[in-house]
Amino acid sequence: MEKRISIIGLNLSVFLFMFGVGLIVPLLPQKIITLTGSLKTVGYLASAFAVPFVLLQFPIGRLSDRYGCRRFLVAGYLICSASGLIYCVSNTQEMIFFGRLLQGIGEAPLWALAPALLSMLYPAAKGKVIGAYNASLHLGLTLGSGFGILMAGVLVKNEPFVLFALSGLLGAFLIFVTVKDPRAEGSGVETALDTGGLKKILAYPGILAVFSGIILYGAGYGISLTVLPGFLIQEKGFTQAQIGGFFTLFYIGISLSQIITGPVSDRHGRTKTMILGLFMITAGLGMFPGRDGWGIYPWLFLASCGLGVFCVSALSWLNNAVADSLKGTISGAFYLFWGIGFFTGPAALGMFGKAARGFTGFHVLAMLFLLQALVQWGLGYGSGKIGLGRKSDFD
Template sequence: MFKDKTLLGLILAVVFMMVGVGMIVALLPQRVVDLDGNGRSVGYLASAFAFSYLLLQVPMGHLSDKIGFKPLLIGGYLLCFLTGLVFYLATSSQMIFFARFLQGAGEAPVWALAPALLSLKYPLAKGKVMGIYNAVFHFGLTMGPFLGVILAQGLKSKEIFLVYSFACLAGAVVIYLLVEAPVKKEEQTTGLLDYRILWELVKQGQMFLCLIGITFYGTGYGIFLTTIPAFLLQEKGFNPLGMGLYFSLFYMAISLAQAITGPLSDRFGRNRFMILGLLLAAGGMMMTPVSHFPLIFWVLTIASLGVGIFHLASMAFLNETVPDSLKGTISGTYYLFWGTGMLFGPPIMTRIATSVSFQASMAGYSFLILLVAVGMMKIWGWKSPAKKQNLYE
């Protein structure tokens, strides 16, 4: 498997990019503060990225079903290369926000289309290869901050944006040289994007419940990056070392969960791992507000493992519901719902945490994902169902 040039190329490219992302993510807020003289507009960093990321997911997925994955992947990496240059050359916060808009557009195919390509390349082991890709993806995010600290000893913080930029360029070159377009058994779609197709997918009971779970998963991912860190800093008195350990454990747990879940879900079915992931995430998050050091690291790691397990299993499940001609479209749909949850969920959670309590916000969120898990158990049961034909066969 690892001798395959396509898998190797996708892994190398995403390592280059995500190590770079890990290096710059902590620099961007300070860059905005330096340019504006205050931090009042820092929140737009997330909004600018999310806007283009969400806007392009489904259209880009559909376009990949027409023209193939490789051109869009190369284009995404090149767009992120330009993003890094704009970060470096920026003379105002508006340029930073514009670059984040470009970054969201550039990362959209990296998140969604590479797993779809792998599912076509390895139809009998899609869970395994998608798990490997996503695990490496988060491993890069884990290593980026550490490498950034090392590079900061010899480079100005602004120059690290150039490292990110050329890492993305290297990723584009790797994709061009190594990634091969899969041979599809079905004719590619040729028409314009028909949202009726998406509606036919979404309105199915099983599909709808899975997409609801994916939306809550996006919220959970966002909570780990926003609401929980704020709680750890303000309520638990975490120092920078503790926060660094927290983020490292989060990304490592997701990487480990996806690497393990992939081959297991290929063998035992996706549904039981989706349910298990939701149960672990709910249990860990429910225990977080009442846990203290060092127990809190354990419960957060358990919740992180749940997030990673559900991510991989739900992605593989959706991928199996459509023919080859719609793999890109369904991957884009996945990240549309995921991104919607990540964009809107954390602000709601933060509002509840500040107006009521952090414990109330986490309990409410845990209850909602438990409801989804119960719904999945009611529809599918715990045992793996017999494989069904997809919607368009």
């Protein structure tokens, strides 16, 4: 019963919080423009969030393995709630950037530690529960954005930021009262994570291969939110309404595919579903540039589903490859490598696409995903040990 209450609390808290995120993300650029009268500083909003989010993934994962995940999840929601209050009272761009910095700090544990905790609570069904959690996250973001559009004339001034702050506060409360960490919290005892143990993990070819796929996954995710919409507008003549349709399909594809793939990966093996996801992304990114109008949507939807399939499979695979004492560390490493791809991929493709009118750039990216699939297929990953005290089931 405690496990079921914990998973309900984790999913409900992240759904409500991401609903709040969906409300405010479209408003922050306008708030910056209103204060500065310039578009130049808008781009820094992403950086102010991204830098702490990426840099803190591994340290927070390591600390959670020592002290437990629950307290860091509660702290993350409270920090995000504080950032919402700062947005409410901000009258300078510096205050907005400070709020965005806090939001990046607060969200770091929410993405990584909850999957780590779920994999310990449900070791035999980690794909299913991690997929449901990630789907709840993306569903909240999608519905929050849609609700913000529908209520644009009703929610004025600081009301969305107040709702965002309340969503963080409610998330902290739900985690505090519903979630149980299977490890003893606050013991302060060192875990198996030492320099030698970490080197053994990173020295395993299968894990390195998965991490390279995660970098590509992050690049594909970031490109889908930045370069791809620009390509659709400039090269395919998409309207803003059509771009909105693309984003809706993107989030639905990622959410739905994770819900479906999680249980499948538990039954049939995560390596198979990882490779399937990579092939789906390859097909979607490789085929859509040659299509026009409505013919583009099915291929982009296939690519977004592939991203979701790979995400839940890779995250479950990594959590299955290490002992419980390293769940937080390995999940933090997942989002560290994801962040590397997320913030370098769009810039790289943007520069390449500018020289080749975008078309060749997406085909090159598709070929990289295909190469990644072939590498993982070739490695095979039977079963083995990574020297941390138990056999790891590399499925």
